[in-house]
Amino acid sequence: MTDVPRWQQDLPEAHLDAAARTLGEAAAAGRRIVIAGHVNPDADALGSVLALHEALAGLGARSLPVIGDSPLSLPTSLAWLPHASQLAGTEALPDPDDVAVLVTLDAASPDRLGSVARLLEGAGTVVMVDHHASGKPFGDLALVAPRAASTTVVLAALLARMQVALTPSMATCLYAGLVADTGRFGYSSSDGSTLRLAGDLVDAGADHVQVHRRLFATRTLAELDLLAAALGRLRYLPEHRMVHTHVTAEELAASGANGEATEHLVDVVRWADVADLTLVAKPGPDGTWRVSLRSEGGVDVGRLAGRFGGGGHERAAGFTRAGRVQDVVDGVVASLGEH
8 A cells, every 4th residue: 555645646745845835934924815716616615715714814824715706605505614604705805916825726727716816916826726637737836636536635635734733623624525526435536545534534523424414415495396307307318328407597596496406416317327427407697508517437528528618527527508408418419429
C-alpha cells in the first residue's frame, strides 16, 4: 500500500506547501481572504467554502465566504451547514485591491464563479482548489487533483499541511462534500484513502447522521411530485443504452418548488437496470435547459458535456443548452453516434 494516495500523486508537494504558506501568512497578518465556491453550489463547493472560512477566521484572517449568485439562495438541503448564515452574495464583494488572497473552490473555470470572477484580476494571490478533470487551471497557485473524489478531499490535505485542527463543524462541512460527491462512497472515485478520510472526519466530530438525513433522506412533497412527472415520461434508447427524461418549467411552477427539487432526479433515474447513460434535463431561469449526465463507465460524459460547452467528470457531468428539449436529446444522441 502506497503512503501517498493515488489522487495526491497528481498534486506536487511544492504546490501544497506554497498554498499553505500563502494562506497561513495572510491569515496571521489579519488580511482579507475571499473564499468562493461555484454558482449554484452543491455540497462539495459549499462544504469546502464554509470549512475553509472557519479555519482561516480562526487563524486571524478577515475571511469572507462568498457565492457569485445574485440573488444568493441556498437549497434547504444545504442551508443548515455550519456557518451557512455567514455566506455573502454579490453585493458584499470588496474591491479587488482589498483582497490579499482569493481562494476558489470546486470551480473548474472562471465562468463558474459568477460575479466573483471580477476579483481574479485585482486580488493579490489567487489559489484554485479543484478536482474536475475537465477544468483548466487558473490563478497563481492551482491545487487540482483529477483523481480526488471531491474538492473537500484536496482541502482536507491543505488544512492538514497548515496544521489546522479540525473542529466538529469543519469536519461536518468537509464530510458533507465528501459523501455527496462520492455518491455515499459508491462511485469509482472512492478508494481506501477516501474511506479513511471519512473515518477521520467522523472521529473529528462530523455529524454524519445529520448529513445523511439532510442530503439523502429528506424530500418535500413538491420534489416527489416532480419525480413522479419525470418518471412518467421516462424514455429508453436501447441502441445507446440511454435513459432520459425531463421536467418542464410549467411543472416546476405548478409544484411551487424551486430548482433544488430537480437536483436529485438524475440519481433516481440512473437506477434503471438498462441504463449505461442517463440524461435528465431541467429548465433554467433563462429559457435554457440544464442537462445532467451520468455514466456507468461506457461513455466519458465529461468529454461528452465538453462538446456542448459544459464539463465535469468521466461519470458525472453537465451542460446548458437552449432550444427544445428534444433537440437537446437529439444532439447528445448524434454526438454519441459520431464518437
